[in-house]
Amino acid sequence: MSQIPKLSFLPPEIFGQSMRVNEIDFTDVRPLPPFKCSRFVVNPGQVSPLDVHDVKECWFIASGNGIIHYNDDVRTRVNHGDILYFDSNKGHQIQNDNTEDLVAFSIWWP
Amino acid sequence: MSQIPKLSFLPPEIFGQSMRVNEIDFTDVRPLPPFKCSRFVVNPGQVSPLDVHDVKECWFIASGNGIIHYNDDVRTRVNHGDILYFDSNKGHQIQNDNTEDLVAFSIWWP
Numbered sequence: 001m002s003q004i005p006k007l008s009f010l011p012p013e014i015f016g017q018s019m020r021v022n023e024i025d026f027t028d029v030r031p032l033p034p035f036k037c038s039r040f041v042v043n044p045g046q047v048s049p050l051d052v053h054d055v056k057e058c059w060f061i062a063s064g065n066g067i068i069h070y071n072d073d074v075r076t077r078v079n080h081g082d083i084l085y086f087d088s089n090k091g092h093q094i095q096n097d098n099t100e101d102l103v104a105f106s107i108w109w110p
Numbered sequence: 111m112s113q114i115p116k117l118s119f120l121p122p123e124i125f126g127q128s129m130r131v132n133e134i135d136f137t138d139v140r141p142l143p144p145f146k147c148s149r150f151v152v153n154p155g156q157v158s159p160l161d162v163h164d165v166k167e168c169w170f171i172a173s174g175n176g177i178i179h180y181n182d183d184v185r186t187r188v189n190h191g192d193i194l195y196f197d198s199n200k201g202h203q204i205q206n207d208n209t210e211d212l213v214a215f216s217i218w219w220p
Contacts, residue, residue, distance in 0.1 A: 002181040002184045076114050080173065085117050087115075
């Protein structure tokens, strides 16, 4: 019998009232993938903390919609189904201006 | 003004009545990421074609739910929010036994 191909999540990291993030546990995947990933939820009416880092990152918007703030000078609406790319050291955060959860997957790599 | 950080999709690949797949266009991302990705939709009551390949793959289930068939001997229900990992040359397909679209993101790497 093959192993069920569902990955587990590490315990959540909670950001006050705004967001919770669960990183994926790749313990059983060898060799390790060339990226890490997580799932996060931004609560209705909340904005995720500003995130700035050297690694590059993609967000896959799974459900809900919101407004992306990118590199100080861009604000644009994004919807479920969209895929976003953030270059190194470009600040990004998302405002959930809706009444439902905003759920997204994130992957990042060096 | 920074570029809006939303990636574009290539034209869809249509699999009969069952599924449509849009690969991501990474033309404007340099260096290229160490993976490729797509978004796909499995229609209600349909099953995706059997997929077997050397590259490793993760699926992020964005909305809906269905039954994964994996490596001939595993069948298990998956729900929106789940992340799946398929090892090299392990056949996988998903049956959407619901009345709503099943939407997922796929990433694959060597």
